[in-house]
Amino acid sequence: MEVxxxxxxxxxxxxxxxxxxxxxxxxxxxxxVALDKAKMSxxxxxxxxxxxxxxxxxxxxxxxxxxxxxxxxxSHFQNRSTTEDIDVIIDPEFASDKALHRRLxxxxxxxxxEDAEKQNIILWSGENIRILAAPLEWGLETKLRxxxxxxxxxxxxTDVEDVLVILNTLIDQNEGPLERDTIRKLNRNGxxxxxxxxxxxxxxxxxxxxxxxxxxx
Numbered sequence: 001m002e003v004x005x006x007x008x009x010x011x012x013x014x015x016x017x018x019x020x021x022x023x024x025x026x027x028x029x030x031x032x033v034a035l036d037k038a039k040m041s042x043x044x045x046x047x048x049x050x051x052x053x054x055x056x057x058x059x060x061x062x063x064x065x066x067x068x069x070x071x072x073x074x075s076h077f078q079n080r081s082t083t084e085d086i087d088v089i090i091d092p093e094f095a096s097d098k099a100l101h102r103r104l105x106x107x108x109x110x111x112x113x114e115d116a117e118k119q120n121i122i123l124w125s126g127e128n129i130r131i132l133a134a135p136l137e138w139g140l141e142t143k144l145r146x147x148x149x150x151x152x153x154x155x156x157x158t159d160v161e162d163v164l165v166i167l168n169t170l171i172d173q174n175e176g177p178l179e180r181d182t183i184r185k186l187n188r189n190g191x192x193x194x195x196x197x198x199x200x201x202x203x204x205x206x207x208x209x210x211x212x213x214x215x216x217x
Contacts, residue, residue, distance in 0.1 A: 029080035034082035037074050043086075048094075061128040064091045066116045068134035068142065073125050075157070076133060079165040080158060088131065091111075108188065112138060141186035142168045144195050144203070163203055167215045180216035 037041075051057050072081025091113060112135060121133035133139075143163045150156060170178060184195045200216065207215040 014102075025125070025144065028209055033068075034084065035074070035086070036082050037078075037193070040071060040075065040083075040086060044124050044129065045126065045129070048129045051128035058128065060093075062130055063128065064113070064130045065089065066112055066132050066134045067123060068139040070158075071123060071131075072121075072133050072139065073162050076121060077162075077165045077169075078103055079161050083158075089134070108190070112188075135188075136166050137186060138188045140170070140183070141188055141195070143188065144183075145191065147199050147202070148196055160203070160206055164207055164210055167207055168204070168211060171215055176215045177213070177215055183216065 026176075033077040051061050051063070052138060057063075067088045069087045070080075070188060071086040071088075073080050074083050089112065113132075115135040115138075116132040119133065119135055122130070123133055140163060141160045143166070147156060147159055147163075167178070181199060184190040184197070184200060186195065204215055207213075
């Protein structure tokens with residue numbers, strides 16, 4: 001049951017139907033469209049309605065998903081106005097073992113959902129679909145690890161922006177700077193190597209320029 005893929009399919013149906021020029025997109029890979037908050041909301045509304053029309057999926061509703069990245073940035077933090085995709089992880093209760101192994105190990109997925117429930121940042125809540133923000137620390141780690149691997153990628157700019165706003169939120173929750181060594185050793189993704197000092201230096205400099213103080217101690 002590929003519920004995760006259905007979100008993107010529904011979004012693209014909405015986008016195509018609203019394309020006033022009448023042109024057709026050949027494929028998702030060939031033509032990317034910027035998704036703003038309104039377009040994403042309409043797409044997820046379509047998905048929520050779709051669930052009621054599919055007996056097999058409806059039997060498992062309401063379905064909870066966890067999202068990070070672009071959807072979180074646009075819909076919750078609003079530090080950018082658009083994204084190119086919505087990345088979600090489906091509740092392991094509703095995913096096949098094969099699907100889970102393609103993404104993350106089962107234990108990790110369960111812990112992510114548990115922490116997302118505790119964090120309780122609700123990005124979307126409908127009759128059949130609920131989308132929670134992924135744990136912010138995990139989102140931060142993922143972004144920090146990606147920065148040095150693709151330094152010249154277009155997403156590097158938005159990744160830095162996302163890192164800054166996540167850091168600022170965590171600092172507000174902590175009522176003060178975060179311990180640098182703790183952030184450096186974040187390892188929910190299962191890597192053996194700590195986050196590079198150079199990455200944290202880059203982020204600290206950008207944070208200082210944006211907010212006027214050091215995010216770490």
